[in-house]
Amino acid sequence: MSKNNEEYLIKRNNIEYEVIIGLEVHAQVLSKSKLFSTSPTKFGSEPNTQVSLVDAAFPGMLPVINEFCIKQAIKTGIGLNAKINNRSIFDRKNYFYADLPQGYQISQYKNPIVGEGSVTLDMPDGEKKIGIERLHLEQDAGKSIHDIDPKNTLVDLNRSGVALMEIVSKPDLRSLDEVNAYIKKLRSIMRYLGTCDGNMQEGSLRADVNVSVRKKGASELGTRCEIKNVNSIKFMQMAINYEANRQVDILEDGGSIDQETRLFDTKKNETRSMRTKEDAHDYRYFPDPDLLPLELNDEYIDDIKKDIPELPDEKKKRFIEKFKLSPYEANILVSDIETSKYFEEVSKKSDVKLATNWITGELFALLNDKSIEITESPISSENLAKLINLIKDGTISGKIAKTVFEIMANKEKDPVKIVEERGLKQQSDPKELEMIIDKVISDNPKNVEAYKSGKDKLFGFFVGQVMKQSSGKANPQLVNEILKKKLN
């Protein structure tokens, strides 16, 4: 996968093919109860314990919509710079499946709650805008489990009826890196808004991927295939790569692409056709007669707008202007809302430049190493700020700071205490340093001779010796100054 976002092209016999990608992201709405019923949405409960009569589609059961889910969808729409529709309609999408108890999914078809919008990606070669076609609300299905019972499929309806936002992009994505950036950006926006936790492992974010290819420079889109239900960025990229190459191979052989739904087999790293044409789906959408159209006036929407927090794009702009960060640094710090919060707390109490470096450097490495989130960091923002202040006011050197950081990560939390108790304070008294330097000079007459006769490189040797004598605590700047004076 290309690192520099160079054009993603597939070459065969000197012909270059461009890959066109569109994503339908299914994001689970963060809410306590389900979209049309009052049962809980919690992940990982015992099978069929979070199922109401409505979720299991008992005769005579009726849907009543959760207002919070509507607000979450509107918030997300605002985060996607999209138009919020004053009137939207819930439709039934009819099909039979073991984990679809009603025999239809309540979704939105012709009149979604959110219309067109856009998402801005920060790519190495600049910003790129990806169009959003729409966002609509729908019910999730239950779960079919095929590997417990050898003869049967078992059905767990805990997830049945949980609210999903389906976010449909325009076919504006052109590379695997853009897909990566797009998903991360969506997730970042929704986490800022608190509308979806974006947890791909638990399935709260999954996507159907539309892929087509065309000869570079062609203006018409090729026939697309839809790869259903891919649940990680890595798999999306693998699936797209396989699928695009498959399509190019067919075209190169003089064939044509069938529009179809495909499944990505993660073990074999290939896509395969999911349903035969004979069984082609006809969802028979029609407005759900158990529900009425959802009418929202402007005041209602404006009230929600007032609650929208600063989003990553604005925050990035502010970080660049206020803190003089580079766009690259700003990007890293705003992409995750918790990171941005942490950064703002540290920089409020200490130095911005050092805060940026320490967070993106040492802290990220630490979190990565322990595979934990920033919210679980053993080093609090307050203590990191203290550490930075110790560096800034010369109490400790950067090098010692790393040692202190390591101790903070594992045992003692307060850097001031660590420095005091372990006597790690930097030696900045010129007289004390002069004594050490004098000793080093008198102990190494040959090296002094050699240095003076032109071996400049030996300067480092003297610095090293002084640091060693001072157990690393000597103020390196002062050491440099005094040494230069003494040796020249």
Add this chain to the structure above:
Amino acid sequence: MSEITNFKLCDLVDKIKKKELSSKEITEAFINRSKQSTKLNSYISDNFDDAINSAEEFDSKPDLNKKIPGIPIAVKDLFCTKNLRTTAGSKILENFIPTYESTVTQNILNNGGIIIGKLNCDEFAMGSSNETSYYGNVQNPISENLVPGGSSGGSASALAAKLTPATIGTDTGGSIRQPASFTGTVGLKPTYGSCSRYGIVAFASSLDQAGPMTHDVKDCALLLEVMSSYDDKDSTSVDFVRGNYLKDLTDNIKGKKIGIPKEYRVDGMPKEIEKLWEKGIKIIKDNGGDVINISLPNTKYALPAYYIVAPAEASSNLARYDGVKYGFRSKGENLIDMYEKTRSEGFGDEVKRRIMIGTYVLSSGYYDAYYLKAQKVRRLIKNDFDEAYTKVDAILTPSTPSSAFKIGEKLNDPVSMYLNDIFTVPINLAGLPAISIPAGHDKKGFPLGLQIIGKAFDEQNILNIAYSIEKNIEYINNIDDWWIK
């Protein structure tokens, strides 16, 4: 004991309140008569033992402030009843025992009612003669081998035969009013949104309404009061102030403007029905009402539109009967095979026919031509009524274009069966309230009904007009208990 069953609902309430009769005496009387009347096949399931227990319980500490204190009542088997089998007249729900209670039956229980059984009906309420029920034909007590109408055929039969003092049905295209008309009883379909649909097995969600079926208009007003409530478990339930229908019932209709729509004079309508209609018009005039000729120009399109909308919604509503969660399941080699066999064996022919029609009209390429078209026609029909109601307060029509027919007579001709609902269907499409009251007999001696259609939420007005006509007609059902002798 047998005379107890001759009392009407309001009389029984009165006797309980005056402590002239106990709940147990009344309940046992109706149960005994029900037991003697199995030949009518009105019931699908009975709840006799539990009902007697409930009656005893009621008598031990009677709460006489309730609207129907200790009154036994049998209900259409389309209402889900807790711990009491609910089949919707279908094999596919043969063994289904709900763990919950429909809002309407809960209202009956809360008001002191006792449920004595579940009454036969067309399968999933799809039918006009009760002949589509998996549980067999129902006899009209008026005459042997006569259909009681449908889909609330068991309800109409049980009521007319006095196996229950009153009953409840559901009406999607005429399923309360047509059987009421066929059995010489009163049936009211309330405004859409009056009675909660929660816990009622759905046929066509945008048309279904539960309503009372009784011996007279007073009983009807009382039972409507009991049934009608705002329900936050039904998104289409309307939050309006429900009237005191019984208390406010009056036969004074002076100055009321009653519309007579010319489009209801259909070709081939029997003379007797024409005469009956004239009789109704005369009574209204005699009672001081103004009779005004009106036009509902799109009436003839109502039935075709209905036969698109209702099957379309039904095809989707009935998708949940798939053998997975409850009800009948047929063995299949794989999931799809299981679905296809279960639904093929579990549903009867009429239900399958309607699911097929519904599936077809919603399928890709036909949606605009059929479903969307029908929804537009529905708008036109509603507009017709809106327009008419700028000039009149209510509308008077016959309830049905013919009297009850023989069992089997129309079974092989679906369209002629559907034509039965020609006068009732437009009202469901427009979501309006309408009542059918018995008004006379045809030359065979079979009952005929008149229908009064009201403005939305104007149930009181149509009850009053019905009451005024009822008083002047003094209709009597000629029932000789042929099935008991």
Add this chain to the structure above:
Amino acid sequence: MTIDLKTIKHISKLSRISIDEQKAKKLSNDLNSIFEFIEKLNELDTSKTEALTSIAETTLKLRKDKIESKNIREDILKNSPDENKDFFVVPKVVE
């Protein structure tokens, strides 16, 4: 218009109701007579009419985001055709 056997097969597949040849023929006849009667609607010009989506004279009711239902697994599975106490069970599904 006519609804032929092929169409009947297609809608029987969509509605998951198996149907044998003989019944399909009868159904085709029934449906054709019903649709002949439905086609009456074509007389009407509805190009300027707005479809009626809902007849209920009210606005969509909105519910608070509150958990009200308890764990009723036993009730949920009680009517299930299979004996399993934890899951609904269907014949093996192969994607």
